[in-house]
Amino acid sequence: AQSVTQPDIHITVSEGASLELRCNYSYGATPYLFWYVQSPGQGLQLLLKYFSGDTLVQGIKGFEAEFKRSQSSFNLRKPSVHWSDAAEYFCAAFSGGYNKLIFGAGTRLAVHP
Amino acid sequence: ETGVTQTPRHLVMGMTNKKSLKCEQHLGHNAMYWYKQSAKKPLELMFVYNFKEQTENNSVPSRFSPECPNSSHLFLHLHTLQPEDSALYLCASSQESSDTEAFFGQGTRLTVV
Numbered sequence: 001a002q003s004v005t006q007p008d009i010h011i012t013v014s015e016g017a018s019l020e021l022r023c024n025y026s027y028g029a030t031p032y033l034f035w036y037v038q039s040p041g042q043g044l045q046l047l048l049k050y051f052s053g054d055t056l057v058q059g060i061k062g063f064e065a066e067f068k069r070s071q072s073s074f075n076l077r078k079p080s081v082h083w084s085d086a087a088e089y090f091c092a093a094f095s096g097g098y099n100k101l102i103f104g105a106g107t108r109l110a111v112h113p
Numbered sequence: 114e115t116g117v118t119q120t121p122r123h124l125v126m127g128m129t130n131k132k133s134l135k136c137e138q139h140l141g142h143n144a145m146y147w148y149k150q151s152a153k154k155p156l157e158l159m160f161v162y163n164f165k166e167q168t169e170n171n172s173v174p175s176r177f178s179p180e181c182p183n184s185s186h187l188f189l190h191l192h193t194l195q196p197e198d199s200a201l202y203l204c205a206s207s208q209e210s211s212d213t214e215a216f217f218g219q220g221t222r223l224t225v226v
Contacts, residue, residue: 036217041219041220042219043119043217046216100158
């Protein structure tokens, strides 16, 4: 069955440090891939998406993600984290064959000053 | 502000009550969705409406009853809920149900007592 896995439930980084959040997918074909962010008490906001083409995609708020077919991964990165980046991050995948957007369980990011 | 508005933001209801959640979008989208977000679980897709027609019911119990009177409005009618139904209910919309970029509302935090 199709699935999206985010191995890290919680991550804590210091402000100014670099960040990488992991995401792996399990699909028969390459799905469309997304990263969403959810601040406390808020809905989900799209950070970036990958449909095809360049495997390194740029998003809002200084985030980027790299699609690696060989690893079935779509990891999210940011070179320097700000305190306002503390939130929960969700990786999601859509496969046309299933016509469904599937989310990972999320990674909660804490940022220390 | 994503263009998707949910009301109320918070709702506490007894197990014998009947209440409704409302979602409204003015983005010109034709597809609308209900998701359930429980603690420590991935987002669960509940219902999909495309051009006012329900195209997906993800094995949701009948105590949840969706209604989509037009492409801009989506309701979730609730009756005889259980405490385990307490969760954040998120509404989303997209251009069509095959369009994978979904815009989310801020959610309704539901507590069943």
